[in-house]
Amino acid sequence: MANVALIKVLRERTGAGMMDCKNALVACNDDVDKACDWLREKGIAKQAKKADRIAAEGLALITKCNECGKVVVTEVNSETDFVAHSDAFKDLVLAVNDKILKEGCKSLEEANEACNTLFTDATVKIGEKLSLRRFEVVTPEAGQGVGTYIHMGGKIAVITVLDKDDPELAKGIAIHVCANNPKYISEDQIDEAAKAKETEIQLEAVKNDEKLKNKPEAALKNIIAGKVHKVFAEVTLEDQEYMMDPTKTVGQALKEKGAKVVKFIRFQVGEGLEKRVDNFAEEVMAQAK
Numbered sequence: 172m173a174n175v176a177l178i179k180v181l182r183e184r185t186g187a188g189m190m191d192c193k194n195a196l197v198a199c200n201d202d203v204d205k206a207c208d209w210l211r212e213k214g215i216a217k218q219a220k221k222a223d224r225i226a227a228e229g230l231a232l233i234t235k236c237n238e239c240g241k242v243v244v245t246e247v248n249s250e251t252d253f254v255a256h257s258d259a260f261k262d263l264v265l266a267v268n269d270k271i272l273k274e275g276c277k278s279l280e281e282a283n284e285a286c287n288t289l290f291t292d293a294t295v296k297i298g299e300k301l302s303l304r305r306f307e308v309v310t311p312e313a314g315q316g317v318g319t320y321i322h323m324g325g326k327i328a329v330i331t332v333l334d335k336d337d338p339e340l341a342k343g344i345a346i347h348v349c350a351n352n353p354k355y356i357s358e359d360q361i362d363e364a365a366k367a368k369e370t371e372i373q374l375e376a377v378k379n380d381e382k383l384k385n386k387p388e389a390a391l392k393n394i395i396a397g398k399v400h401k402v403f404a405e406v407t408l409e410d411q412e413y414m415m416d417p418t419k420t421v422g423q424a425l426k427e428k429g430a431k432v433v434k435f436i437r438f439q440v441g442e443g444l445e446k447r448v449d450n451f452a453e454e455v456m457a458q459a460k
Contacts, residue, residue: 177201185210186259186296210295226300228252230261230325231438234268235317242317243268244328245306246438250299255440261325263293263301271306282306304444307436315433320345326440332433340428343415344408348435353408356432357422361403373398408432 174196181192181203187210195213199205229248235241247264249255267286276282283290283303290301309330311317318331318341329345355361373395377383383391404410409422409432416424425431 174201177203177206181206181210185292211291213295226250226302227441227444228255229304229440230255230264231321231328231440232261232264232268232325233319233321233328233330234265234272235319236272239272240311241272242309242311242319242330243271243306244309244330244436244438245271246304246328246440248302248304248441248444249297254297254299256324257297259293259296260301263289263297264325267303268306271308276306276308279303279305305438309434309436316341316430318342318345320349322349328438330436332435334431334433335429337428337430340424340430343413344421344425344432344435347411347414347421348408348437350414351408351411352406352437352439353411353435354406355403355408356435357409358400358403358407361407366399366403369399369402370395373402408435 177196178189178192181187181196182189184203185192185207187195191210191213192206195206195209196203199209226248228251229246231244231246233242233244236243245264245268247260247267249260254260266289267282270276270286270289271282274281274285276285286303290303293301307330309317309332311332314334314336316333316336316338318329318333318338320329320342321327322329327349329349331341331345331348333341333344376398377391377395383394386394409420409425411421413419413421413424419427
């Protein structure tokens with residue numbers, strides 16, 4: 172019979188359930204350290220069983236290193252939104268951020284290897300499939316400014332880098348990027364193939380427009396170019412109406428401040444991932460069998 176005091180200690184150290192702690196201590200002859208390892212091993216087994224589940228909830232959080240100036244943004248996924256809002260999960264994400272910065276991880280593979288113990292322990296404690304989906308580290312150069320913004324406690328995280336140190340502007344641009352989700356900084360960044368494809372689409376649209384049939388060829392070219400620009404302006408940061416001052420575009424706001432956007436990163440939790448759909452009735456029937 173496992174010692175009640177030891178069960179309490181093991182629960183505090185691992186966050187595992189009482190019966191799991193009891194079984195671990197019995198299996199390890201009341202050796203708490205070995206019992207911790209035993210629970211971790213069981214946690215790995217649980218992770219393997221959860222491999223086919225969908226982890227599309229989670230958090231995107233940002234951490235800045237005050238010593239080196241580097242900034243990291245990560246997206247860590249969980250199976251449920253309930254877990255994503257727990258303190259234990261938020262602590263995991265922040266610990267992952269710290270680990271990535273300290274270890275200098277360059278790839279997702281390196282980061283997963285460095286954070287393996289963190290995820291194993293968290294799985295034992297939380298009991299869901301947890302995964303590091305992506306991360307990016309920003310290393311500002313001398314004179315550059317960084318702005319960050321986290322929306323809804325971690326549903327969207329944005330980092331912006333300007334070519335000058337202007338905290339207020341950098342923060343404003345980060346908020347704008349969060350709300351408007353641009354794909355490019357300027358039209359110069361748009362791939363020529365994408366421009367050519369959109370031009371073809373607009374050309375066909377013009378051909379099918381009765382109002383434009385009698386327009387001169389030169390005029391049609393200008394109309395098509397204008398339509399292409401309008402399409403891309405909606406997803407180009409500098410051409411968008413600035414959220415913080417709708418009387419001007421982002422490009423105009425930047426020009427007034429003598430600044431340019433070097434890059435931006437926007438992580439929205441679960442974007443592009445399939446969401447799990449639970450059928451409660453089926454779950455109840457399965458439990459009743």
